[in-house]
Amino acid sequence: MADAAPPSKSRDLDKLLLRPGNLVGPTFDPGVQLRDDLQEYARVLVVGAGGLGCELLKDLALSGFKNLEVIDMDRIEVTNLNRQFLFRLEDVGKPKAEVAAKRVMERVSGVNIVPHFCRIEDKDIEFYNDFNIIALGLDSIEARSYINAVACSFLEYDSDDNPREETMKPMVDGGTEGFKGHARVIVPGVTPCFECTIWLFPPQVKFPLCTLAETPRNAAHCIEYAHLIKWDEVHSGQAFDPDNPDHMKWVYDEAVKRAELFGIPGVTYSLTQGVVKNIIPAIASTNAIISAACTLETLKIASGCSKTLSNYLTYNGVEGLHTKVTEFVKDKDCLVCGPGVLIELDTAVTLKKQFIDMLEEDPKVLMTKASITYHGKNLYMQAPPVLEEMTRSNLELPLYDLMDKTPKDVLHATGTINKDDKKSSGLRKLRVVFKGIDGVTDMDMAGGA
Amino acid sequence: MAEPKTKYDRQLRIWGEQGQAALEKASICLLNCGPTGSETLKNLVLGGVGSITIVDGSKVEFGDLGNNFMVDDSSLGQSKAKCVCSFLQELNDAVKAKFIEEYPEALIDTNPSFFSQFTLVVATQLVEESMVKLDRICRQENVMLIFARSYGLTGLVRISVKEHTVIESKPDHFLDDLRLNNPWPELRGFAEAIDLNVQDPVAHKHIPYVVILVKMADEWKTSHGGTLPSTREQKREFKELLKARMAAMDEDNYKEAIDASFKLFAPQGIIAALKEFIANEGGGEVPLEGSIPDMTSSTEHYVNLQKIYQAKSEADYLVLEERVRNILKKIGRDPHSIPKATIKSFSKNARKLKVCRYRSIEDEYNNPSPAELQKYLTDEDYSIAVGFYILLRAVDRYAANFNHFPGQFVGGLDEDISRLKTTAVSLLNDLGCSGLTLTEDLINEMCRFGAAELHAVAAIIGGIASQEVIKLITKQFVPMTGTFAFNAIDHKSQLLNLC
Numbered sequence: 001m002a003d004a005a006p007p008s009k010s011r012d013l014d015k016l017l018l019r020p021g022n023l024v025g026p027t028f029d030p031g032v033q034l035r036d037d038l039q040e041y042a043r044v045l046v047v048g049a050g051g052l053g054c055e056l057l058k059d060l061a062l063s064g065f066k067n068l069e070v071i072d073m074d075r076i077e078v079t080n081l082n083r084q085f086l087f088r089l090e091d092v093g094k095p096k097a098e099v100a101a102k103r104v105m106e107r108v109s110g111v112n113i114v115p116h117f118c119r120i121e122d123k124d125i126e127f128y129n130d131f132n133i134i135a136l137g138l139d140s141i142e143a144r145s146y147i148n149a150v151a152c153s154f155l156e157y158d159s160d161d162n163p164r165e166e167t168m169k170p171m172v173d174g175g176t177e178g179f180k181g182h183a184r185v186i187v188p189g190v191t192p193c194f195e196c197t198i199w200l201f202p203p204q205v206k207f208p209l210c211t212l213a214e215t216p217r218n219a220a221h222c223i224e225y226a227h228l229i230k231w232d233e234v235h236s237g238q239a240f241d242p243d244n245p246d247h248m249k250w251v252y253d254e255a256v257k258r259a260e261l262f263g264i265p266g267v268t269y270s271l272t273q274g275v276v277k278n279i280i281p282a283i284a285s286t287n288a289i290i291s292a293a294c295t296l297e298t299l300k301i302a303s304g305c306s307k308t309l310s311n312y313l314t315y316n317g318v319e320g321l322h323t324k325v326t327e328f329v330k331d332k333d334c335l336v337c338g339p340g341v342l343i344e345l346d347t348a349v350t351l352k353k354q355f356i357d358m359l360e361e362d363p364k365v366l367m368t369k370a371s372i373t374y375h376g377k378n379l380y381m382q383a384p385p386v387l388e389e390m391t392r393s394n395l396e397l398p399l400y401d402l403m404d405k406t407p408k409d410v411l412h413a414t415g416t417i418n419k420d421d422k423k424s425s426g427l428r429k430l431r432v433v434f435k436g437i438d439g440v441t442d443m444d445m446a447g448g449a
Numbered sequence: 450m451a452e453p454k455t456k457y458d459r460q461l462r463i464w465g466e467q468g469q470a471a472l473e474k475a476s477i478c479l480l481n482c483g484p485t486g487s488e489t490l491k492n493l494v495l496g497g498v499g500s501i502t503i504v505d506g507s508k509v510e511f512g513d514l515g516n517n518f519m520v521d522d523s524s525l526g527q528s529k530a531k532c533v534c535s536f537l538q539e540l541n542d543a544v545k546a547k548f549i550e551e552y553p554e555a556l557i558d559t560n561p562s563f564f565s566q567f568t569l570v571v572a573t574q575l576v577e578e579s580m581v582k583l584d585r586i587c588r589q590e591n592v593m594l595i596f597a598r599s600y601g602l603t604g605l606v607r608i609s610v611k612e613h614t615v616i617e618s619k620p621d622h623f624l625d626d627l628r629l630n631n632p633w634p635e636l637r638g639f640a641e642a643i644d645l646n647v648q649d650p651v652a653h654k655h656i657p658y659v660v661i662l663v664k665m666a667d668e669w670k671t672s673h674g675g676t677l678p679s680t681r682e683q684k685r686e687f688k689e690l691l692k693a694r695m696a697a698m699d700e701d702n703y704k705e706a707i708d709a710s711f712k713l714f715a716p717q718g719i720i721a722a723l724k725e726f727i728a729n730e731g732g733g734e735v736p737l738e739g740s741i742p743d744m745t746s747s748t749e750h751y752v753n754l755q756k757i758y759q760a761k762s763e764a765d766y767l768v769l770e771e772r773v774r775n776i777l778k779k780i781g782r783d784p785h786s787i788p789k790a791t792i793k794s795f796s797k798n799a800r801k802l803k804v805c806r807y808r809s810i811e812d813e814y815n816n817p818s819p820a821e822l823q824k825y826l827t828d829e830d831y832s833i834a835v836g837f838y839i840l841l842r843a844v845d846r847y848a849a850n851f852n853h854f855p856g857q858f859v860g861g862l863d864e865d866i867s868r869l870k871t872t873a874v875s876l877l878n879d880l881g882c883s884g885l886t887l888t889e890d891l892i893n894e895m896c897r898f899g900a901a902e903l904h905a906v907a908a909i910i911g912g913i914a915s916q917e918v919i920k921l922i923t924k925q926f927v928p929m930t931g932t933f934a935f936n937a938i939d940h941k942s943q944l945l946n947l948c
Contacts (some may be wrong), residue, residue, distance in 0.1 A: 008515075009511055009514050009515040009517040011510075011511070011512025011514060011516075011901075012512065012515065012516045012902050012903050012904075013901070015601065015897060015899045016601070016602075016898075016901065016903070019856075019862075019897045020897075021893065021894055022889075022890040022893055022904065023890050023938055058518050059904060062516055062517075062904035063903070063904060078455045078456055079455060079456065079458045079459055081456045081460070082458075082460050082495055082497075083460075083493055084494055085776065106521070108514075108521075109514070109521070178463050187612060215745075215746065215748050215751075216742075217746060217748055217751040238834060263748075264748070264754050270462075279458075281459055281463045282459040282460070283463060283916075284492040284496060284912075285492045285912045285913070285915045285916040285919065286912065286916070288491075288492055288909070288912035289909050289913060291911035292905045292908035292909040295905045296602075296905045296906070306602060306938055309941055310939070313940050317913070317916050317942070318926055318927075319926065319927040320927055320929040320931070320944060321916075321917075321929040321933055321944060325941055325942075419747065
């Protein structure tokens with residue numbers, strides 16, 4: 001019995017999108033409209049164009065998504081070529097995002113991918129709001145934390161502290177290391193966000209200073225001594241650049257000398273690179289598995305064609321093969337995806353004197369050099385100089401006025417977070433409530449007739 | 450051409466030069482290059498396998514452009530094998546890539562000896578009947594075989610090899626080989642020369658925990674008739690004794706000793722393969738592994754301790770090597786036919802050796818394991834995965850009867866569903882599970898899939914299959930034992946112990 005319908009390019013995907021089912025999402029509405037809407041209207045951002053990013057772009061392009069964008073600040077290196085399959089030897093040195101976008105568009109007709117060769121922090125917060133779903137292929141906790149904070153900053157709560165569905169910005173996050181990996185779904189306000197479960201990530205290995213300085217025992221100790229202690233002693237003022245082969249060679253030579261002094265074997269150039277750059281071993285197969293799992297979840301969230309992962313999948317292929325799904329629970333007091341840091345203020349409080357300065361001391365914020373935005377409008381920007389000059393006059397004005405005299409609303413503050421002696425750039429959601437204005441809408445009315 | 454070492458740096462840190470060399474010597478045959486096969490091969494090509502041969506008789510259709518990255522608009526109407534081959538060759542010019550425009554079923558039926566030239570065959574999207582035949586051929590020719598299948602939101606991966614031995618299993622978490630409860634003379638002497646009651650506080654907190662535990666164990670044995678702490682009460686008491694010896698709160702070496710005291714109580718294991726060594730020089734123990742974990746200590750103590758462990762490991766290995774040579778001589782083989790490197794690896798990994806055995810497909814199908822299946826079918830965490838495993842077999846039976854897969858075409862879905870249900874019931878009967886049923890939802894879902902080969906599912910199945918191929922070829926890490934049943938609905942996939 002042959003198929004009467006004309007051949008469809010999405011022959012296989014059609015089975016999932018055009019047919020009704022029972023094990024599907026609650027809003028699933030199968031049909032040609034769904035498939036076409038997915039192609040025309042769904043917009044997905046892929047963060048990272050490396051091992052996971054390349055796979056994500058290919059998988060998404062072949063899973064019904066036609067409007068993709070990708071952001072990555074790195075250039076292609078030779079060591080990427082064993083798994084970042086969109087790149088060839090002649091591409092070394094070029095921006096990853098641009099080459100990846102170009103390659104996928106060449107092979108999958110009909111898909112449009114806009115590359116962004118820059119840091120994730122360089123984009124306006126509103127840039128991220130343009131997408132239905134954000135797919136993360138990152139390799140650092142800091143970067144994940146940042147995007148997580150951005151996505152969660154769009155979340156709004158109603159007066160009963162319930163999250164408003166239309167402001168939820170879903171994310172799918174993947175990570176790999178050797179034969180291990182994870183894939184998770186984050187729906188701000190519903191599932192835990194990245195910060196809610198930050199304890200999942202083991203603390204980074206840091207050798208105690210006295211071990212490095214006085215009692216080294218293995219090759220890594222000798223290497224880190226050269227990298228973290230000796231370098232500054234000899235090159236004071238000049239920052240160590242891990243991508244500079246001369247710098248790396250210097251560290252290697254010093255590590256060898258120290259190892260000889262203490263009778264410690266095992267310092268090799270390869271190990272030196274590994275320790276200094278914190279190189280994570282990586283192979284194509286694990287990246288393929290995790291990225292595809294993330295893509296499936298993206299498709300499910302966008303179309304409802306099946307039930308979604310709830311909400312954290314771990315994968316381990318070292319001994320046999322083990323997958324596990326854990327349903328983590330949101331932290332209702334989470335500073336990032338929760339209703340926000342509640343700040344009660346007087347209507348007379350000025351932007352600079354009381355508010356911005358106060359953020360430095362508030363234990364739930366601890367932010368210095370804060371830039372403040374309100375519904376996308378810059379109230380005060382610390383940088384670049386031209387914006388700083390433009391917004392400087394706001395500093396003396398009451399915050400209440402700058403917020404259009406809204407009795408309570410959400411502000412976003414970006415700046416340097418100083419927590420546990422660690423400085424990192426961060427974004428915080430602040431729920432500002434102005435005191436004592438119930439019944440009195442503005443000064444004029446109160447004083448007038 | 451890229452300097453091989455640099456390009457492969459990130460994976461060399463996992464399987465080393467030896468693993469890479471094994472990959473580069475391997476020749477892989479792929480059957481069917483839809484997305485499942487193509488994605489499997491992509492990962493292997495990137496990893497640097499020696500050669501690939503793609504076998505597929507189909508031409509590229511319009512629908513293939515929507516699920517296979519290795520074909521593009523210009524490939525329409527051409528041999529799929531040819532197009533996929535040419536894309537894969539671009540990914541790594543060090544790999545020798547060939548293709549054969551032929552249907553795998555035809556080769557299986559008319560030219561079985563074709564497969565003997567390969568190290569391993571990756572067989573994708575084959576139905577039951579072909580799987581059984583191919584399996585017989587590969588077992589006969591001693592060629593490793595792995596099956597991979599994608600079907601809607603499900604799929605499976607299954608290795609078929611008579612026996613696979615792993616020396617370098619490289620487990621994630623493995624107890625160190627410290628011999629704290631049975632120190633040999635040199636270790637004992639080293640510990641005896643160090644005074645736990647040294648006055649200098651710096652020296653006191655830089656005594657390695659190995660020494661602390663060896664000495665404290667001796668003290669305990671003296672006052673407990675030569676035995677070590679065995680009851681929970683005794684183990685707690687032992688830890689209290691350790692705590693009492695701390696001179697200050699910041700003594701990391703003592704904290705480590707308390708945390709590591711369980712290593713003193715752990716029982717020893719015996720491995721049959723080293724019977725002779727164990728019965729003689731080993732005195733009941735396998736050859737010493739030789740490495741020790743990092744621990745708070747002065748550099749001098751640590752380096753000396755390391756040397757003591759390494760010396761014993763080397764000495765044990767030499768004894769083992771001598772015994773291996775003698776055994777080889779006795780059975781009339783060249784005493785040097787097993788290389789030093791292999792014996793050394795064997796010696797160091799003696800506690801971690803693994804053997805994996807797989808039943809033939811025929812055996813699995815003709816002699817099912819009803820008890821296992823029943824257990825899985827009634828366990829909430831397994832029910833969807835095992836349900837799909839059974840349904841994958843059911844759709845193959847269905848296809849053998851009706852010449853199409855249920856739901857493969859538009860229209861007539863209801864009839865397909867009811868026919869699939871009948872087929873599934875009959876299969877469950879044959880599997881010895883006649884009392885059990887699969888849910889209506891799952892059967893409907895299987896028909897909804899209509900044998901679709903979705904790219905994302907193929908990428909996952911391909912990723913898993915390629916990873917297992919790497920383990921089989923490098924003989925490092927432990928391959929999966931069991932059939933991997935993939936479940937993309939709630940991601941509760943499972944390894945089913947049926948083979």
